[in-house]
């Protein structure tokens with residue numbers, strides 16, 4: 004058996020292990036370990052486990068992952084996020100599908116303080132889904148909206164995906180963040196359009212909310228947006244005023260969020276404790292997979308399979324449109340099964356040289372990648388955001404219903420991807436302005 | 439199986455092409471087909487361990503990443519600022535790479551023992567050109583450094599900054615662009631090549647060529663896994679050692695090319711370029727002399743290196759010797775490779791190196 | 795077996811406390827460095843080393859068993875979801891030893907690395923400060939070994955015919971409702 008063949012065989016074993024519900028983090032380690040053992044012997048196989056997991060975990064730049072998670076969880080548990088949704092609801096409830104639109108804006112706002120799509124979906128799911136079902140919203144609309152809106156969490160900065168992309172592709176983080184704003188806002192607008200059209204065409208899925216709010220009430224509720232606005236302003240203001248680096252922004256943001264919650268008298272020990280637990284649980288769960296994907300990437304390199312794939316991809320490169328279509332297709336397929344981080348870590352070593360070769364702007368490429376990976380969060384069969392929402396709603400609504408609800412948002416996503424590819428300025432305009 | 443050569447940096451990095459050429463030599467002259475992996479096999483921090491355990495056969499090892507494991511070579515590597523004080527020299531990188539290699543291979547049995555403890559064989563080193571101040575504001579005199587925030591990539595640059603009254607900020611290489619563009623730091627201390635490689639040109643308005651000086655030379659350009667090395671024939675080992683000397687010279691000049699490109703880009707962009715002024719040069723020279731004592735104390739007390747003073751003296755002698763030897767190298771890459779071979783490589787006993 | 799579970803649960807609780815502390819200390823340490831640097835021109839020495847080699851490795855690796863205890867490791871049930879309950883029960887039961895073995899191998903490898911770093915008491919130099927980093931290496935073997943043990947516990951429970959009832963992470967929903 005040739006080395007690349009062995010690589011392909013072991014990738015098959017990997018898929019079987021994952022399908023049998025072996026934790027992804029374990030399966031991702033087992034395959035490269037056995038593979039390196041077969042190819043080069045026991046000592047290099049053990050050696051890979053000696054050096055790679057430690058050096059991956061002991062990372063200054065990745066420290067912003069738990070820090071941005073902490074900031075988001077704290078904002079959620081201390082009610083800062085809820086205030087945002089409540090305000091959006093009061094202002095938008097009377098629109099067609101108003102509550103769903105409010106949850107999209109809520110997600111976009113929360114996105115500015117959380118780095119993760121899953122955290123964003125979970126937060127909005129917990130707040131907005133019960134509200135929508137209480138108002139008689141169709142369960143597909145209620146759950147599909149928040150599952151999709153959660154993906155904005157990884158587009159509008161901060162974004163853990165973009166941080167990790169920046170580190171691997173050696174693209175500075177702050178221009179990446181600025182560039183992703185355009186993609187995040189475009190996504191937000193497209194989702195709002197989906198809801199509005201859907202609810203106009205089929206009013207039965209979103210009964211008009213009869214609650215009436217007076218103007219003084221509407222103005223007063225804006226105060227509850229204050230904390231999240233202040234937090235985002237301080238974090239991004241400090242970042243661009245040169246007070247701290249993108250990595251430090253996470254820690255400073257978490258501290259600022261704590262202070263704001265203290266000042267609001269919303270911080271109890273229980274809320275702080277739960278935020279801590281969710282932070283390290285999520286961090287450990289993310290890293291165990293990232294470490295595995297990292298090892299797998301080395302193994303793929305060692306078999307030489309990456310060269311074959313890259314050559315295949317570059318074969319498409321004679322035509323940029325074909326190449327881009329190929330990349331979209333690749334991530335749609337990967338995104339069906341893999342989590343975004345794993346998919347990115349696996350593919351970047353292959354795609355980055357291709358992107359450099361073809362002369363893509365790596366900033367633009369990173370934002371496109373983030374968008375594509377986020378689509379994978381809501382595609383069947385494995386859509387993490389959908390599972391998160393399923394987890395929130397419990398037994399009342401099936402996974403299938405949520406995937407149905409997501410369908411129209413997926414259509415909007417394709418339009419957004421095409422726009423981003425056709426008009427790179429959507430991504431590159433703001434970073435150019437900042438410079 | 440082909441030999442694996444790991445570089446923990448992308449293929450745009452200066453040492454990549456020289457490593458590819460090194461691999462070609464192994465294949466054509468020694469019947470040892472080799473493949474260079476840029477970034478994809480091991481990161482810089484993992485390379486030493488990867489060579490040790492045979493994840494790669496040959497690796498580009500950065501010794502300061504492992505201060506204790508390679509304390510013996512890190513001692514002279516910490517004295518890199520001797521490159522740019524004292525007797526002037528047109529090509530500090532060439533001189534310091536020579537001094538480091540002659541020290542390690544011919545004058546420091548302890549260095550080789552440490553390589554053995556890490557299951558690898560050192561064949562050659564290399565060195566970057568001098569570090570300069572790449573800034574978003576003018577830093578011309580010693581006084582200008584006072585109160586400025588400078589990004590220091592190594593401990594000696596942090597101490598230099600302190601000594602001149604600035605504040606040293608530690609920012610990893612790939613975050614330096616962010617830190618510069620937002621003003622978290624006023625300057626980074628880096629070679630000119632980083633203007634392109636790290637895209638610092640976008641955020642640099644002023645350059646000072648005269649300070650801080652020093653080079654980066656704590657490098658094993660081609661550290662070989664010991665078991666692989668011992669499995670080679672005597673001719674292959676001798677051939678690889680010679681190829682490694684050429685690799686060293688190639689890399690020195692590749693860094694210089696990057697430097698020249700950075701300089702050209704800076705001029706084209708209209709970046710203000712200052713030579714070090716008298717006060718800055720004097721303050722730097724004073725610092726370097728004091729810092730030799732600091733390094734000596736550190737390696738004696740904390741790293742428990744034996745005979746530190748004597749080792750430093752040996753190394754200083756080699757620095758002066760190599761400043762002289764490389765004085766008229768000019769642009770001649772082959773001449774430098776020859777020089778490394780005749781002065782160092784040919785004096786190494788390839789029959790015993792790494793075979794004990 | 796309940797005793798075994800009690801012991802392992804206690805151990806995961808300890809790791810949880812340490813991980814929580816790491817988060818708080820990391821927030822504080824980095825922010826303090828930012829404040830001292832930006833407003834007083836006095837950056838702290840070694841922040842990056844502390845964050846990477848202490849807080850991060852502890853935070854990432856120690857709570858692995860805690861995560862397993864609450865079934866929060868990411869796995870995929872799409873295929874097996876459709877299996878009959880009995881098949882599922884035995885299938886899940888026999889993936890435990892495989893999983894435990896994989897994590898045990900990582901534990902072994904990282905243990906030998908930690909011991910070699912311990913043997914030379916490895917440290918880093920920042921400016922003029924030596925910062926020990928060898929003990930951070932031990933976070934990996936401890937984290938992965940405990941994780942492996944916890945998965946083994948689930949296997950033993952399966953063999954004994956008394957599968958562990960899944961625990962829920964300390965109630966976040968309840969808190970959100972309470973806040974209304």
Ligand code: NA
Nearest residue numbers: 114156159161
């Ligand atoms: Na975000």
Ligand code: NA
Nearest residue numbers: 338339379385
């Ligand atoms: Na998916």
